[in-house]
Amino acid sequence: MLKMKYELTEEQKELVAIAHQIAEEKIKPLREKYDEEQIFPEEIIKIFGQSDLYRVFIPEEYEGLGMGVFEMALITEEISRVCGGIALAYAGSALGAYPIILFGNEEQKKKYLPKIAAGETIAAFALTEPDAGSDAGAVRTTAVKQGNKYILNGTKQWITNGGYAGIHSVFASTNPSKGIRGMSTFIVEKDFKGFEIGKKENKLGIRASNTSELIFNDCEVPEENLLGKEGIGFRIAMKTFDQSRPGVAAQALGIAQGAFEEALKYAHQRKQFGQIIYSFQAIKFMIANMAMKIEAARGLVYNTAKLIDAGEKETAGYSAMAKTMASDVAMEVTTDAIQVLGGYGYMKEYPVEKMFRDAKITQIYEGTNQIQREVIAAQLSKQVSRLK
Amino acid sequence: MKRLIVFIKQVPDTAELRIDPKTNTMIRTGVPSIINPFDMYAIEEALRIKEKWGDTEVIVATMGPPQAEEALREALSLGCDKAILLTDRKFAASDTFATSYILSKAVEKIGDYNIILTGKQATDGDTAQVGPGIASWLNIPSITYVKKMIEVKSDYAKIERLMDYGYDIIEIKGKFLMTAIKDLNEPRIPSFRGKMAAKKAEIPNWDAAYIGAEDKNIGFLGSPTRVVKAFSPPPKQGGIKTEGDDIETAKKLIANLKESHLI
Numbered sequence: 249m250l251k252m253k254y255e256l257t258e259e260q261k262e263l264v265a266i267a268h269q270i271a272e273e274k275i276k277p278l279r280e281k282y283d284e285e286q287i288f289p290e291e292i293i294k295i296f297g298q299s300d301l302y303r304v305f306i307p308e309e310y311e312g313l314g315m316g317v318f319e320m321a322l323i324t325e326e327i328s329r330v331c332g333g334i335a336l337a338y339a340g341s342a343l344g345a346y347p348i349i350l351f352g353n354e355e356q357k358k359k360y361l362p363k364i365a366a367g368e369t370i371a372a373f374a375l376t377e378p379d380a381g382s383d384a385g386a387v388r389t390t391a392v393k394q395g396n397k398y399i400l401n402g403t404k405q406w407i408t409n410g411g412y413a414g415i416h417s418v419f420a421s422t423n424p425s426k427g428i429r430g431m432s433t434f435i436v437e438k439d440f441k442g443f444e445i446g447k448k449e450n451k452l453g454i455r456a457s458n459t460s461e462l463i464f465n466d467c468e469v470p471e472e473n474l475l476g477k478e479g480i481g482f483r484i485a486m487k488t489f490d491q492s493r494p495g496v497a498a499q500a501l502g503i504a505q506g507a508f509e510e511a512l513k514y515a516h517q518r519k520q521f522g523q524i525i526y527s528f529q530a531i532k533f534m535i536a537n538m539a540m541k542i543e544a545a546r547g548l549v550y551n552t553a554k555l556i557d558a559g560e561k562e563t564a565g566y567s568a569m570a571k572t573m574a575s576d577v578a579m580e581v582t583t584d585a586i587q588v589l590g591g592y593g594y595m596k597e598y599p600v601e602k603m604f605r606d607a608k609i610t611q612i613y614e615g616t617n618q619i620q621r622e623v624i625a626a627q628l629s630k631q632v633s634r635l636k
Numbered sequence: 637m638k639r640l641i642v643f644i645k646q647v648p649d650t651a652e653l654r655i656d657p658k659t660n661t662m663i664r665t666g667v668p669s670i671i672n673p674f675d676m677y678a679i680e681e682a683l684r685i686k687e688k689w690g691d692t693e694v695i696v697a698t699m700g701p702p703q704a705e706e707a708l709r710e711a712l713s714l715g716c717d718k719a720i721l722l723t724d725r726k727f728a729a730s731d732t733f734a735t736s737y738i739l740s741k742a743v744e745k746i747g748d749y750n751i752i753l754t755g756k757q758a759t760d761g762d763t764a765q766v767g768p769g770i771a772s773w774l775n776i777p778s779i780t781y782v783k784k785m786i787e788v789k790s791d792y793a794k795i796e797r798l799m800d801y802g803y804d805i806i807e808i809k810g811k812f813l814m815t816a817i818k819d820l821n822e823p824r825i826p827s828f829r830g831k832m833a834a835k836k837a838e839i840p841n842w843d844a845a846y847i848g849a850e851d852k853n854i855g856f857l858g859s860p861t862r863v864v865k866a867f868s869p870p871p872k873q874g875g876i877k878t879e880g881d882d883i884e885t886a887k888k889l890i891a892n893l894k895e896s897h898l899i
Contacts, residue, residue: 259832262831263828269825270825298825298827299825303828303829304828
């Protein structure tokens with residue numbers, strides 16, 4: 249009853265078991281310190297790499313395991329159950345790699361994907377700017393072609409894994425007059441001339457994840473590092489999000505699961521008025537509600553991920569639903585988990601206050617939940633003519 | 637090619653072993669099995685030596701019932717190259733003397749090697765005798781309680797061995813056996829590809845006849861020691877706590893010690 253069983257393959261079960269072992273044995277002992285001091289988990293990334301976890305979302309031809317969004321989500325959920333911040337060192341690399349997986353040509357894939365698969369380096373996705381958040385088309389970073397190079401200028405903000413990633417999928421405008429149709433995507437290596445790491449953010453939650461500014465100062469990018477062709481950047485971003493949103497949903501789901509388990513455990517240990525607090529209806533109903541919400545979200549997340557892997561075309565709406573529902577559930581469950589633990593829950597000695605802080609971002613990034621509802625509504629509207 | 641042999645034991649995964657008072661044996665039902673935690677450090681060290689040396693084969697072996705194969709598969713998933721299961725009804729009831737004889741016969745059957753590694757002791761029997769026992773049968777030196785490998789080459793090693801107060805630095809030439817303690821390293825997590833390959837690996841079963849172990853040296857007959865009685869010792873009781881300010885607690889403490897005729 250702690251978690252509903254799904255029919256996982258032998259391979260999927262092994263992946264979950266490995267992620268579970270890493271989370272319990274390697275991440276749990278250091279999550280509090282890494283959160284407190286905002287330490288980036290470089291040694292954990294090494295373990296993810298050695299255990300083949302980064303290979304999961306990379307195609308077999310490029311030294312990956314050629315598995316799908318579902319497996320990536322299962323792993324992300326299992327790590328997030330223990331630390332939603334450190335999970336981003338995993339899932340954030342998938343987000344940075346998807347543009348190359350989906351739109352890269354043979355040479356680009358050959359050059360970059362094996363390194364990401366081995367965990368030799370991680371990837372980052374750089375779209376957001378100070379004035380381009382939900383309005384992703386308002387990107388001001390420019391890319392001007394000069395000979396066989398593109399010269400990038402501008403600043404990206406709040407980039408996950410920024411400062412540690414070796415490979416970045418960067419969105420810049422090759423034709424500002426065309427708006428979103430003028431946006432293009434480039435693969436930018438950390439060592440490219442004119443690429444700089446800016447300010448490191450100090451955040452409410454997911455503090456073990458690095459969030460940085462990236463500055464492009466006449467950054468020279470070889471023309472062969474353009475993904476697809478000029479002008480399809482917005483499409484690349486949207487297609488990437490369709491793949492990656494179940495990852496954010498899984499992160500939220502894992503955080504919620506972790507908080508629920510803490511609350512359930514605590515409610516059976518804590519005694520007040522001579523009995524465990526789980527014996528009080530006010531407490532146990534709260535926990536029963538947590539379990540129900542999580543199971544409902546999990547069904548939506550898993551099924552969406554499986555639909556994407558099955559090659560289903562119209563998944564944008566379901567991806568948005570999964571991300572929105574799971575992140576709203578994560579916020580509700582972590583809030584209630586603190587309530588169940590009472591004063592102790594508010595203290596840093598117990599992990600639920602961290603889970604609560606980590607949960608909040610899942611309602612915001614990779615499209616706020618308000619934008620997600622726009623996506624869902626737009627998808628629904630497309631279908632209205634089918635109703636009689 | 638160089639070769640490392642690691643001996644492991646499958647033990648029940650529990651810190652609190654329960655003893656059946658009637659049979660004087662451990663209650664194993666319902667308790668999952670794991671690789672003896674100290675053996676995990678031996679496996680990890682062997683893998684690290686292999687990574688350092690290159691061109692090295694790591695063979696992991698255990699003596700036990702057929703289900704001990706699970707422990708061997710786990711060792712394979714971590715990166716060991718081959719596994720051998722020593723299994724025979726005749727091995728049953730072997731004590732540490734007979735067990736180390738059997739394992740030494742397995743070493744002879746495997747052939748040449750550079751180092752034999754094992755955990756300092758198993759968490760079920762806690763004897764710490766089998767490792768040095770194997771070395772005795774093979775007539776090679778053994779270094780127990782290894783906490784650090786300062787240098788390790790195919791025919792020379794410099795090793796820190798934990799002692800009651802501090803540690804020894806030992807230099808050794810030629811083949812030897814070492815037993816690992818917790819300080820030695822941090823065992824790795826298995827890789828996915830390692831796990832999948834380990835599932836399919838063929839693990840040969842070697843019996844007494846195959847390794848040339850003589851009947852008089854194995855099992856009940858070959859075991860000079862007998863377990864007369866096994867019991868769970870009563871859990872440690874909490875000590876006496878004195879409370880109050882420094883002077884007050886010191887006075888109470890002295891009074892207590894006097895009362896108990898300790899001072």
